[in-house]
Amino acid sequence: xxxxxxxxxxxxxxxxxxxxxxxxxxxxxxxxxxxxxxxxxxxxxxxxxxxxxxxxxxxxxxxxxxxxxxxxxxxxxxxxxxxxxxxxxxxxxxxxxxxxxxxxxxxxxxxxxxxxxxxxxxxxxxxxxxxxxxxxxxxxxxxxxxxxxxxxxxxxxxxxxxxxxxxxxxxxxxxxxxxxxxxxxxxxxxxxxxxxxxxxxxxxxxxxxxxxxxxxxxxxxxxxxxxxxxxxxxxxxxxxxxxxxxxxxxxxxxxxxxxxxxxxxxxxxxxxxxxxxxxxxxxxxxxxxxxxxxxxxxxxxxxxxxxxxxxxxxxxxxxxxxxxxxxxxxxxxxxxxxxxxxxxxxxxxxxxxxxxxxxxxxxxxxxxxxxxxxxxxxxxxxxxxxxxxxxxxxxxxxxxxxxxxxxxxxxxxx
Numbered sequence: 309x310x311x312x313x314x315x316x317x318x319x320x321x322x323x324x325x326x327x328x329x330x331x332x333x334x335x336x337x338x339x340x341x342x343x344x345x346x347x348x349x350x351x352x353x354x355x356x357x358x359x360x361x362x363x364x365x366x367x368x369x370x371x372x373x374x375x376x377x378x379x380x381x382x383x384x385x386x387x388x389x390x391x392x393x394x395x396x397x398x399x400x401x402x403x404x405x406x407x408x409x410x411x412x413x414x415x416x417x418x419x420x421x422x423x424x425x426x427x428x429x430x431x432x433x434x435x436x437x438x439x440x441x442x443x444x445x446x447x448x449x450x451x452x453x454x455x456x457x458x459x460x461x462x463x464x465x466x467x468x469x470x471x472x473x474x475x476x477x478x479x480x481x482x483x484x485x486x487x488x489x490x491x492x493x494x495x496x497x498x499x500x501x502x503x504x505x506x507x508x509x510x511x512x513x514x515x516x517x518x519x520x521x522x523x524x525x526x527x528x529x530x531x532x533x534x535x536x537x538x539x540x541x542x543x544x545x546x547x548x549x550x551x552x553x554x555x556x557x558x559x560x561x562x563x564x565x566x567x568x569x570x571x572x573x574x575x576x577x578x579x580x581x582x583x584x585x586x587x588x589x590x591x592x593x594x595x596x597x598x599x600x601x602x603x604x605x606x607x608x609x610x611x612x613x614x615x616x617x618x619x620x621x622x623x624x625x626x627x628x629x630x631x632x633x634x635x636x637x638x639x640x641x642x643x644x645x646x647x648x649x650x651x652x653x654x655x656x657x658x659x660x661x662x663x664x665x666x667x668x669x670x671x672x673x674x675x676x677x678x679x680x681x682x683x684x685x686x687x688x689x690x691x692x693x694x695x696x697x698x699x700x701x702x703x704x705x706x707x708x709x710x711x712x713x714x715x716x717x718x719x720x721x722x
Contacts, residue, residue, distance in 0.1 A: 321350040374695075378665045380702040381709065386426055394430035407431045407480065411488030420720045422483055424711040429480035432473050439469030447607065459573075466610035467565040470617045471558035472496070478554035478626060481704055482547045484711070492555045495537050499552075500559015503533035503625075523673030530556050530625040531632065531666070540650045544637035546630055546707035550700070553629025557622035564621070565613040573606040616686065619693020620676065623700050624669035630703035631665035632656055637710060665699065672696055 317330035320339075331339070339345045375382050409415050446462035449455075479492050506529035507522075534549075534556040541548050635656040639645040645653055656662055672692050675681070681688035715721070 317353075319352045320345055321352055327352075374698055374702065378668070378699060378702060379661060380665075380699075380706055383701055383705050384709075386701065386705065391426060391428055392430075394428040395433045397430070399430065399434075404431060404434070408489045410485035411491065416484075416486045419711075419714060419718065422485075422711055424483075424708045424715065426705075426708065427481055427483050429477055431480060432477040435476055436470075436473040439465065439473060443469060463566060463569055463573075463606075463610070466607075466614065467569055468562045470614045471562040471565075471622060474618050474622045475555050475558040478551045478622075482551045483708070484545065484547055486545075487541065487548055487551055491541075492551060495534065495552050495555030496559040496562075498559075499530075499533045499537045499556035500561075500563050502537065503530040503556055503560045504563055506530075506532055521674075522677050523670045526560070526621075527624060527628055527666075527670045527673055530560055530621070531628040534625060534629040535632065535652055542633075542636065542650055542652065544633055544640045544645070544647075546633050546637060546703060546710055549633025549636075550626045550630040550703055550707065554622050554626040556629070557625030560625070561617050561621040565610065565617070568613065569606050569609050572609045576606055612686070616689045616693070619689050619696065620673075623693065623696045624673060627669045627696060627699050627703065628666045630700070630707075631662045634665070634703065634706060635659040635662035665703070668699055669696065 317332060318336055319327050319329035320331065320336075321327050336345070336351065374380075442465045443462070446458060446465055450458045450462055475492055475496055479487075479489060503526070507526045510525045510529060531553070534553045535542065537556065538548075538552050541552060636645060636653050638661055639653065639656060639659065640647050644655070672695060676689065676692055684691075
């Protein structure tokens, strides 16, 4: 039997240096279930000799609908408790500062020091708490002092706080730490503006488009902004693509929410003023105007959009950009793209491995904007968002696997 056709087997590497095996996958799974080996036991494959995470073996071959659609390999070893465990632990000021000290020649860790295990992000939660305090602080000040000069501050915090915190969340997921936070902010502000311009330019070509068509317009616009702003980061590293995509999506979401809030504020003031003027003459007519205007407090617009923001634009753009960087990664491995190239890989846009994933946010966005599930209220956004996050986390796992592959290729320990 040719070596390539031989079944893959595994060896158990003990801490004393001894090695047992070979074992089949089924034998290892049974050993794990019976407690003969632990989840932190090192396993090596007979084909590549790479160390494996034992808990991933328990999930080997178990695929679901999302994995079949995307062609990704699940969430191997993902634990929701471990993922958010550090949120509830004490962290020093130095740890907080260290999170953002990365991306330079002296602060980017070498590959051997990069962990391929699931990270446990936590700084985003501190920032989220701070942003909530800021928002309600501005809200209280506006209502107490009735000073219009406070309104822009309230709108800025209300519309940018959650997108910023979600971008920080993706920043923490990039365990490579080769992208400076300044570049994330550039993606958020410049990329956000760029994506809005692209989307509006496409809408201007066909101004009578229905709302549900926004998905097929805005998702490519945001992806193009992420690809353009990436520059030398067009390197096929999946976690980098996810981060830059999330940055652009955060900017798009924040600017869009600001527009909706401002429009509602103008409508609220104009309709309220008209109602007050007519009420002084005819109370019944003034009341009717206020009712017909369907007045919504601009605060409510900010709060609702803040609640649904983590389930929309940010994660959608992270997925499409992550899929593009994934396609680049495969094309580099296949010799179809030079590893050192920084140009736009136009062929990757037509790669089936990109399209099968990138179309998911387009469909989710399309359904998001339709009235098909309107009867479920905000619940429909949560369900659609959870689907998006299931895909995004699979791309994070693919990025972690990519790190492991690079370490194996260079003979580095995991």
